[in-house]
Amino acid sequence: MPYLFAAFSVVWIVIFLYALSISRRQQELSREVETLRRMTEEKTNTESS
Amino acid sequence: MKTVTTHSGLVDSFLPWLTCVAMLAALAMVFLYVPNERVQGEVQRIFYFHLPSAWMAFLGFFIVAGASAAFLWQGKRSADLLARAAAELGMVFCSLVLLTGPLWARPIWGVWWTWDPRLTMTLVLWLIYAAYVLLRVFAGDTETVARYAAVLGIVGVIDIPLIYISIRLWRGIHPKVEQMAPEMAWTLLVCTGAFVCVFTWLLRLRVRSLHLHDEIRALRQHVVAAS
Numbered sequence: 001m002p003y004l005f006a007a008f009s010v011v012w013i014v015i016f017l018y019a020l021s022i023s024r025r026q027q028e029l030s031r032e033v034e035t036l037r038r039m040t041e042e043k044t045n046t047e048s049s
Numbered sequence: 050m051k052t053v054t055t056h057s058g059l060v061d062s063f064l065p066w067l068t069c070v071a072m073l074a075a076l077a078m079v080f081l082y083v084p085n086e087r088v089q090g091e092v093q094r095i096f097y098f099h100l101p102s103a104w105m106a107f108l109g110f111f112i113v114a115g116a117s118a119a120f121l122w123q124g125k126r127s128a129d130l131l132a133r134a135a136a137e138l139g140m141v142f143c144s145l146v147l148l149t150g151p152l153w154a155r156p157i158w159g160v161w162w163t164w165d166p167r168l169t170m171t172l173v174l175w176l177i178y179a180a181y182v183l184l185r186v187f188a189g190d191t192e193t194v195a196r197y198a199a200v201l202g203i204v205g206v207i208d209i210p211l212i213y214i215s216i217r218l219w220r221g222i223h224p225k226v227e228q229m230a231p232e233m234a235w236t237l238l239v240c241t242g243a244f245v246c247v248f249t250w251l252l253r254l255r256v257r258s259l260h261l262h263d264e265i266r267a268l269r270q271h272v273v274a275a276s
Contacts, residue, residue: 001091003092003095003152003156004092004094004095007095007098007099007148007149007152007153008098010145010148010152011098011149014141014144014148015145015251018251019254022258025258026254026261029258029262032265033268040271043272043275044275
């Protein structure tokens, strides 16, 4: 039983940690994209006015 | 284009839930439905996550090879990003195979690891794609690196048929699946379905984050050029 428990725990932990790391990275990247888009729009607005 | 986006959004909101349901169904079948194997007892239940992990690793590496070939042929950036994401996922699932394998081997064979042909070839596969992932992480994101990585991704996949024929070629001790009771076959099928859901979900997430990386790079260049 301990081996079975260890094997299933390993599978769940590895998949969970990988999913968590991707979603965190994605949130950070989405925030950065938003910031950069805003900066680009501000630059464009300043130039046009 | 709008239809594609809507469809993609639907898949992205539906897929995590489908994955959760499929994983719960797989766990229920492994622990509540399928009977104990006669010789090995309850530890044999590791098989239902071990084998689908191996299949997902192979699927990941086949996607790497296919996308790499498409990248070399057509030079499409999206194919390169797909190869990169699939290599990472293949590594995750190949690591699961190499972690759950010893946990199954210890109570059955009495050792954590043995240099059996199939085990050794699987370790070689892991090392090949570890080299691929390290190349992508540390050698920079240039066209030349992408081309070298694509060649490695295509050559590395040759190891997969070798893993399959290694049992016949060198007569190892790793068991091969020949006949299965219907309950076992159904449980394996549900577990494989659950792993396909996990794989698809994570691959889509990873590909999207790589596309976001590209978008950030383009926006940065735009901001720098404008200032």
